[in-house]
Amino acid sequence: MWIARNWKDYELLDCGNGLRLERWGKFILTRPDPVALWDPAEPSLWERSDAVYHRSSSGGGKWEISALPASWEIGYGRLTFQIKPMGFKHTGLFPEQAVNWDWIAQTLEASSEKARVLNLFSYTGGATVAAAAAGAEVCHVDAAKGIVLQARENARLSGLSDAPIRWITDDCRKFVAREARRGKTYDAVILDPPSYGRGANGEVWKLEEDLFPFLLELRTVLSSRPRFVLLNSYTAGLSPAAGAYALSMAFPEARVTCEEIGLPVTSTGYALPCGIAARAVF
Numbered sequence: 001m002w003i004a005r006n007w008k009d010y011e012l013l014d015c016g017n018g019l020r021l022e023r024w025g026k027f028i029l030t031r032p033d034p035v036a037l038w039d040p041a042e043p044s045l046w047e048r049s050d051a052v053y054h055r056s057s058s059g060g061g062k063w064e065i066s067a068l069p070a071s072w073e074i075g076y077g078r079l080t081f082q083i084k085p086m087g088f089k090h091t092g093l094f095p096e097q098a099v100n101w102d103w104i105a106q107t108l109e110a111s112s113e114k115a116r117v118l119n120l121f122s123y124t125g126g127a128t129v130a131a132a133a134a135g136a137e138v139c140h141v142d143a144a145k146g147i148v149l150q151a152r153e154n155a156r157l158s159g160l161s162d163a164p165i166r167w168i169t170d171d172c173r174k175f176v177a178r179e180a181r182r183g184k185t186y187d188a189v190i191l192d193p194p195s196y197g198r199g200a201n202g203e204v205w206k207l208e209e210d211l212f213p214f215l216l217e218l219r220t221v222l223s224s225r226p227r228f229v230l231l232n233s234y235t236a237g238l239s240p241a242a243g244a245y246a247l248s249m250a251f252p253e254a255r256v257t258c259e260e261i262g263l264p265v266t267s268t269g270y271a272l273p274c275g276i277a278a279r280a281v282f
Contacts, residue, residue, distance in 0.1 A: 001260045003271045004098040009074035012095075014267040016040035021049065024083050024091060025074045029053070031089045032061075033272070041267040053089040060088060073157060076101070079129050080157035082150060092124050092150060096261050096274035100230060101130035103279070104190070107228060108134040115227055118179075118186040120172040121193045125151030127230075131190075132163040139166040139186070141175050143198070171203045173214060180220035187223045192232040207235050215250035226282045229254070232261075234275040243278035254280035 011023040015036040022029050030052040040046060051068045055061040063085045071084035076098055083091050104127060108115050117136045119128045124147055128140045132155065142148050148169050155165060168175060172191070179185075193214070197205040218229065231247060244258035258278035262271040 001262045001271055001273065002099045002103075002277060003262050003264055004096050005264055006102065007076060007095060007098060009076065010095045012263045012265050012272060014040050014042050014045050015265055015272055020272070021046055022095075025072055027051070027068055027072065029085075029091070031091075035273055041265075045267070051085060053085075055089075078133055078158070079126075079154075080159075081124070081126070081154050082157060093126060094123075094274070096263050097126050097232070099261055100232065100277055101126055104130050104188075104230070105134040107281075108136050108188070111227070115187040116185070116223070117188045117190065118176075118221065120176070120189065120191040121197075122151065122190070123147055123192065125154050127190045127192075128165060129155050129158045129160055131188075132160050132165055133158060136188075137164040139168060141168040141170055141172050143169065143171055143203075145169045171201065173205075173210075173217070174203070176214075176217055176221055180217070185221055185223040187225065188227040188229070189218050189222065190230045190232075191218075195235040207233070207238070212246055212250065215246060219250070228282065229280040231278040231280075232275060233278075238276060240276050240278070243276050247278045247280045251280045251282075254282050256280045 009025050013023055014021040016039045018032055018034055018036055020031050020033045027050045028048050030049045032055055051063050051065040053061055053063050071082050073080055074083055081093050086092060115136045117131045117138045119140050122128055122140045122142045125140055128138050132138050140151055148167055152167055193207055195207045231243060240258040240260055244256050248256045260273045261275055261277050262273050264271050
C-alpha cells in the first residue's frame with residue numbers, strides 16, 4: 001500500500017464502526033467510511049468532534065456542526081487547500097491523495113524539461129496544484145463549475161495564481177476528443193474518474209463500461225515522449241490488479257505499477273485503505 005505519511009495539518013485519529021475521526025488543522029470531524037469495519041481503538045477520542053456527518057436512510061445526509069467556521073485552510077508542504085463541509089460527507093480534499101501529489105512532483109522534477117499535464121475529473125485540484133508547483137503547465141478539467149472555482153482558489157492559496165493552468169469546465173471525454181482533433185498533446189495525464197457521473201450537459205459516465213475505451217482514447221492526446229499516466233479510483237471492487245491490467249492493456253509500452261492507497265491511523269499504527277492508484281511510466 002502507498003500510504004500518505006507526510007501530513008502535519010491532517011491526521012486520521014481513529015476509525016471504526018463505519019466512521020473516521022479526523023483532524024483537519026485544529027478542527028476534528030467525524031465522517032462515514034464503510035471500509036472501517038472494526039470497533040474504534042480509542043472511543044474516548046470521539047467526544048472531541050467539532051462536526052459529525054450523519055447519513056440519511058433515504059440517501060445523502062447532513063452535517064451536525066458544534067463549532068466550525070464556514071471554511072478554513074490547511075497546508076501540505078508548499079501547497080495550501082481550502083477545507084469546508086460539503087454535501088455527501090466531502091470536505092473538498094482527499095488527504096490520501098497526498099501520496100500521489102508527492103509522486104507527481106518527484107516525477108516531474110526529475111526532468112529539466114517542462115511538462116504539459118492534463119488532469120481529468122480533477123475535483124478541487126490537489127494534483128493540479130502539485131503538478132503546477134513542480135513547474136508543469138497544467139490543463140484542469142472537471143464537469144462541475146463550482147468545483148473548478150474551488151480548485152482555482154486552492155491554486156491561489158498555494159501561490160499559483162499566475163501559474164500556467166487552464167481551467168476547463170466540461171465533460172472530460174468530449175474535451176479529450178476535441179483536443180485530439182486540434183492536435184493538442186500532453187506529456188502526462190492524471191485521471192480520477194467516478195464510478196458513475198454526469199457531464200456538464202448530462203452526459204452519462206459508467207466506469208465499468210467507459211473506463212477502458214477512454215484509456216485507449218487518451219493515447220490520441222499523449223505526446224511523442226510521454227512521462228506517465230496516473231489512474232485513481234475509489235470504485236468498490238476495482239482491485240489493484242484490475243487497475244494495473246487496464247493500464248497495461250491500454251499502454252503496453254509503459255511500466256505499470258498499482259497499489260492500494262491509504263492513510264495511517266494514529267490510534268493503531270495501521271493504515272486505512274482508501275482506493276487504488278495505478279501508474280504507467282513511459
